[in-house]
Amino acid sequence: xxxxxxxxxxxxxxxxxxxxxxxxxxxxxxxxxxxxxxxxxxxxxxxxxxxxxxxxxxxxxxxxxxxxxxxxxxxxxxxxxxxxxxxxxxxxxxxxxxxxxxxxxxxxxxxxxxxxxxxxxxxxxxxxxxxxxxxxxxxxxxxxxxxxxxxxxxxxxxxxx
Numbered sequence: 001x002x003x004x005x006x007x008x009x010x011x012x013x014x015x016x017x018x019x020x021x022x023x024x025x026x027x028x029x030x031x032x033x034x035x036x037x038x039x040x041x042x043x044x045x046x047x048x049x050x051x052x053x054x055x056x057x058x059x060x061x062x063x064x065x066x067x068x069x070x071x072x073x074x075x076x077x078x079x080x081x082x083x084x085x086x087x088x089x090x091x092x093x094x095x096x097x098x099x100x101x102x103x104x105x106x107x108x109x110x111x112x113x114x115x116x117x118x119x120x121x122x123x124x125x126x127x128x129x130x131x132x133x134x135x136x137x138x139x140x141x142x143x144x145x146x147x148x149x150x151x152x153x154x155x156x157x158x159x160x161x
Contacts, residue, residue: 035060039067043095043103051135052093056107057123060091068092082150085111091123104128106157108148118159120147126157 034053044052067073068088069081085092088111095105109123124147126138138158140147146159 035063035065038064041067041095042070042072043097047133048095048103048129048135051129051133052107052127055125055127055137056093057091057109065093078153078155082113085113102128106148108157110148112148112150112155114150114152118146118149121145124148124157 034049035056037049041049069084074080074084090108090110092108092111093105094108094112095103097103104127106126107124109121110119113119122140122142124140128136128138130136144159147157149156149159
């Protein structure tokens with residue numbers, strides 16, 4: 001049992017980084033491909049992945065995803081997460097389960113790393129699951145380019161003025 005306030009579970013997809021922002025779209029009955037999960041997520045179920053798959057960029061369709069960092073496997077260390085992502089290009093799907101069992105996260109177009117500036121592009125989005133499987137997506141507003149920023153002791157997603 002993990003006693004931290006949140007348990008990250010980033011999954012990385014091999015493939016080219018997206019270049020053009022695309023608003024997520026879904027048509028009921030639309031077919032889609034789930035990512036090929038090389039490792040099992042301790043946070044996201046098959047049903048969660050089905051909900052998220054509709055919002056993933058086209059660049060990850062057919063890609064294999066592997067677990068880059070999980071607290072159950074790697075312990076609780078932001079430095080370890082950064083180190084494990086050093087050779088990954090993105091996109092990165094981060095899933096967090098807090099102590100109240102809420103699931104939320106981010107799809108990042110780039111790896112998480114320490115940087116003095118924000119990284120990423122309009123393909124980044126935040127998400128949360130309400131009542132287990134009710135997915136809410138927070139996409140880029142276009143107001144700024146503040147997507148992902150890593151510091152030695154923190155990781156930030158999105159930002160206002």
